[in-house]
Amino acid sequence: MxxxxxxxxxxxxxxxxxxxxxxxxxxxxxxxxxxFQNYIDVLQLNGLPLAALVTIARTVIGTVLTVLASAFLGFMFTQEKMWHRKLWYRFVVITMYFNAGLIPMFITMKNLQLTNTFWVYILPAIVQPFNIILVKTYVESMPRALQEAAEIDGAGILTVFWKVVLPTCTPILATVAIFSAVAQWNSFQDTLIYITDSKLYSLQYLLYTYINQANSLAQMVKTSSAGSLNMAALATQQTATSIRMTVSVIVVLPILFVYPMFQKYFVKGIMIGSVKG
Structure with a gap:
């Protein structure tokens, strides 16, 4: 520890x-x-509030949609009456082992007109095979009689999902939510690849650029008076080390506080979802 x-x-x-x-x-x-001047200075960086808003939005929206998609697909893959269920399940799982690569992915996003849009953060991350497998295994461990009783009472497939399965899947859905939220919060590579509009920069990407520029900022102020006023003020008041460490804390702390809230669900969900009881 x-x-x-x-x-x-x-x-x-x-x-x-x-x-x-x-x-x-x-x-x-x-x-x-x-x-606490380090935090005051870093929080005044140009573009930081907007980048934080983008990151919070992608984390919340992306997590909700990923949880819903994982829950529904995981549930549907347990239904024997689903048309070609095994085919579609294998079609999803095989993507865990094979992918087209970075360039075809970029071309696909560009052809879909998702580059330089907020939805490039959300749509590619909605369907996650690993999360679907966890939910599927969890649903299979539930008593089949629950669904059968609802069907006898006249419930359709969506009613069974929303009113029977979903409320009983809290542990595994919390586990999926943690995985998704952490991935969305920490992601910066998608901004690097797909985004050139500064208004859509994520918090991690923006702070990543400041970390990389920490040494050059201090040196730039010593040798030249040119450059951004915000960046110059930051470099004169702080060292490269303080910039890196303060930025790292700002990135890590928010998601670190979220994890304990889901801890009790996470342990139960990951255990039941990984090994069928």
Missing amino acids: LICAYPFYYLIINTISANDLSANGAVNFLPKNIH
């Missing part, structure tokens, strides 16, 4: 300690000369 927790603790204490001491590696166990 200490090995896992210490890196997060180390990042946090260095972001609230004196920047010169942090840059020299003098802060290891306790914060020194505590201040």
Whole structure:
């Protein structure tokens, strides 16, 4: 536990300690000369509020749609009366082992006119074979009598899904929600590949660029007065080390707080969904 927790603790204490001491590696166990100016400066970066809004929106919308799609497809693949059920199930699973590659994927997104749109973050991530397998295995572990009783009472397939299956799948759906939310929150490669409009930059991509520019920012201010005012102010007040660490904390903390809320569902869901009882 200490090995896992210490890196997060180390990042946090260095972001609230004196920047010169942090840059020299003098802060290891306790914060020194505590201040919070690093967070104030980073949060004032140009474009950060919009990028945060984009990331929150893609995380919420993407997670909800992925959970619903995984739940419905996982449920349908347990229905023997589904037309060519085994064919479609294998068609979905095979995508876990084979894919066309980056260039064909980009061409597909471009032909679908999804590049430079918000939906390029959402649509490709809705159907996740691994999540579908988890839900399918979980549904198969449920008593078949529940669905049969609902069908005897006249419930159709959608009624059974919404009113019988979905309410009883909370643990596995929470597990899928965690997987999806973490993936959406941490993703920046799709922005790098598909997005050129700065208004659609995700938080992780924007902060990733600042991390890469941390050293050059400080050097740029020393050698030239040109450049963005926001970037120059950040570089003069902070060191490259403080920029990297503060940005890392901002990226990690929000999703780190979400995980404990789903912890009890996650453990139960991953165990039941992975091994049929």
